[in-house]
């Protein structure tokens with residue numbers, strides 16, 4: 001279905017949020033954590049998936065947050081503007097948050113893979129879900145953190161949310177006082193309270209998701225049913 005880009009916002013120099021308005025009378029049931037598929041009207045066979053960075057309570061428009069990468073990523077970040085028409089396939093996918101009182105969602109993201117977790121935290125905070133959500137986020141440098149201020153704000157609004165960043169490519173002598181290095185089993189373990197109640201989520205480039213899956217399933221010996229992954233290619 002053709003929709004209109006309502007607005008765009010540069011989150012970082014290489015990352016843009018696109019807000020796409022639903023057509024009149026468009027009614028749809030979807031869930032936080034799903035993705036939509038986008039195509040430009042002039043190249044409708046070239047379709048790419050984008051996780052919703054908005055949540056299921058955000059009606060009337062979809063938001064996706066895209067990094068300049070590859071053909072579609074570059075076209076969106078460098079060229080998409082308010083007023084553009086874009087083809088949108090309805091939300092799909094099973095990367096869904098489990099908002100139960102006793103559950104702890106341990107969300108592991110690399111690079112732009114943090115976008116669906118913004119949706120998770122938005123819904124949990126707006127609806128005051130009693131679910132603990134911890135985000136462990138791997139970026140190259142602090143200037144690659146997407147939604148930094150927003151996650152810090154959501155942490156203040158929702159005491160069950162915590163947002164932790166590790167930087168993997170800091171130049172020597174950099175002032176960053178936070179964690180450095182890749183995601184490790186130890187770092188994940190530090191954030192587990194009751195393993196049996198923890199649901200693990202990993203999202204981002206295949207390499208990060210595969211290595212996280214190995215840490216969680218093999219090193220931490222978590223049963224497969226307690227892990228959900230979303231691989232971006």
Ligand SMILES: Cc1cc2nc3c(=O)[nH]c(=O)nc-3n(C[C@H](O)[C@H](O)[C@H](O)COP(=O)(O)OP(=O)(O)OC[C@H]3O[C@@H](n4cnc5c(N)ncnc54)[C@H](O)[C@@H]3O)c2cc1C
Pocket residue numbers: 035048049050051052064065066067068069070071072073074112115116230231232233
């Ligand atoms: C479920 C799902 C959700 C997703 N959600 C998001 C999201 O929220 N945000 C987001 O930014 N992306 C997301 N993606 C990724 C997105 O769908 C696109 O794959 C991405 O924007 C790149 O666009 P492309 O596929 O057209 O790139 P392509 O042009 O097909 O390139 C794919 C990759 O190959 C590399 N590449 C291309 N040509 C070469 C070459 N000649 N030599 C070396 N490397 C090359 C590119 O740099 C890129 O990394 C998601 C993917 C999936 C499956």
